[in-house]
Amino acid sequence: MIRQDRPSLLLVVTFATLTTAITHHLNLSLPHRPHSIPSYEWGGEGWGVRGRRPQHHSPWIDNDTLPHHPTDLSNTLSQDKDGKFIFTVIQFPNVLCGSGISSGTCFTATECVLKGGTSLESCAGGYGTCCQVKMSGCGGDITVNNTIVTNTEYDGTFNEARNCVYKVVFDDTPNEICQIRYDFIDFDFQAPSTLGVCSNDMLVFENDRKSSYFCGKAPSSYHWYVETAGTTSPQSFSISTDSSSYNRKYAIRVSTIPCMQEVPTYCGQYYDGTNGTISSFNYDNGVYLAGLMYSICFRRNVNYCTYTLKPTSDNQYIGTPDALRLPMGEEIPLVGNPAVLGSSGLCPNFGNVALFNSVQFCLYPPSMTSTNRESAFYVTVNTLIDTTANRNPLDTSKSGFSFDWTANGC
Structure with a gap:
């Protein structure tokens, strides 16, 4: 399911005497000023804020980022004679990065691998990687935000009849996801008839009330918003082409829009x-x-x-x-x-x-x-x-x- 990912968390381990300096350095070096979370320590009983009773579970810790059992990490850093160490968690948002066909979402390197993505470049001041998830082929389920959907041969073309259905799986909890944005990075289909009707090829957004179909060529930086209100996940869009001779291709980025960032419905x-x-x-x-x-x-x-x-x-x-x-x-x-x-x-x-x-x-x-x-x-x-x-x-x-x-x- 596509959801608005929790901000990525990175664990930076240091000794007590260096914590203040490193935290200060991190806050200065990140362009988006990631949130610096209070220091924690392992004292043999569990994770806890320094000076407080250790706790076995912290709301700041992402299980996908930190070890599932804290002893794994404490054993790695057992050089401290007191058996204690301090770490700082760096948090950065999973925002869109890059542009066009070279775009993705800013994740940690580990998150990118888990999502089946490819690292394009660094982001979040070097603490994250711009992770691109691409789906090449005819149809499928889209479960990662900012996935780029392309024809199998892209950036080559195809010249045959196809009927492809893509399903965008999103969080349909009320007040979570209100729209889906489609960015036409590259789109070239048979042009419409003189009446403006897509009679050979067409892209159809099944739940869209503002459009009937799309065909022909997309202008540069063309994008389109589709409402999710009143619908349930998944939302589908289809691509259909006939056997007429034409070299077609498409690359479309699919992004979910949180309700707090939605644009007017019209x-x-x-x-x-x-x-x-x-x-x-x-x-x-x-x-x-x-x-x-x-x-x-x-x-x-x-x-x-x-x-x-x-x-x-x-x-x-x-x-x-x-x-x-x-x-x-x-x-x-x-x-x-x-x-x-x-x-x-x-x-x-x-x-x-x-x-x-x-x-x-x-x-x-x-x-x-x-x-x-x-x-x-x-x-x-x-x-x-x-x-x-x-x-x-x-x-x-x-x-x-x-x-x-x-x-x-x-």
């Missing part, structure tokens, strides 16, 4: 930085997907008030009855398309406050800045499964959206 994507790029799935690869209803949400950081959106290119289009809501707080002045005669005079008249869909012969302005300095900022996407082509009928190369975004200081 957010398919969530950004907590100050700049980046947002794009529709399969952007610049044919047409945008049908069957989506979600928001792209942005955390408002301290001392940041407004947001600026800049189109990455002019190859953008979300046509009626589909909708793309850009909540800039004031009218968006559309500009003319140089390829369309007379558009420069007409397009400014089509601007509106939210711009729910594109005008066929107009373009977004080079830059748009929101005016609301207090409310949450989020872009809303709603694409229907219907009989309307998901591309500009006047220029079929224009489809979807892509904006560079920046959070502006107050």
Whole structure:
């Protein structure tokens, strides 16, 4: 079962005269300042805090990290003439480390081996290792947080029909895990039809209410949140491909989100930085997907008030009855398309406050800045499964959206 791991514990043994110095050194050297736990000693009766009666069980001790019987350790350090020694336990959180395909979770080296992972690099100031757990193959149970799921041949491709079901096993105790985040590290499937429908290949999140399916190419750093509220473990997602000729591949990181860190339920994507790029799935690869209803949400950081959106290119289009809501707080002045005669005079008249869909012969302005300095900022996407082509009928190369975004200081 995927759970939020207890912080990793490391045992650092020293003699009494060195305890203060080493503890001080550890607190200074760790970037995340791991918790330094009070010193314990073995006095022949059990583990105990110095100056207190020894106890056989300590709530600070992780049985996976320390020996199951304390005499094993006392025998190892029997050189102390008094038969006593002092140790300090170093605690660090099991956070995501690395990036992209070279990412994992910060564990102790022993924990990494027990979880079947591979050590990538050091973390927690050298006291932990960035442990990557990877599942290659068609389907299976995902039980370790931040597991990376790939096709068997990755980073190669496959060209055949497959039906793979993955089950994410999580802690479904109330108020523990509220969401699962999927990071599309690499994803390249057959593109959708001109209607935006995934008719050849598809990835489906079984319990997701914001999406119907995914196919085509994932933009860089694309991710997706799926709710676990009202469901029980495990949660499944499936990957299906047909026999049509196409070289496919995928690498997806699966992470559970504790309820204390959950994002708003309507957010398919969530950004907590100050700049980046947002794009529709399969952007610049044919047409945008049908069957989506979600928001792209942005955390408002301290001392940041407004947001600026800049189109990455002019190859953008979300046509009626589909909708793309850009909540800039004031009218968006559309500009003319140089390829369309007379558009420069007409397009400014089509601007509106939210711009729910594109005008066929107009373009977004080079830059748009929101005016609301207090409310949450989020872009809303709603694409229907219907009989309307998901591309500009006047220029079929224009489809979807892509904006560079920046959070502006107050």
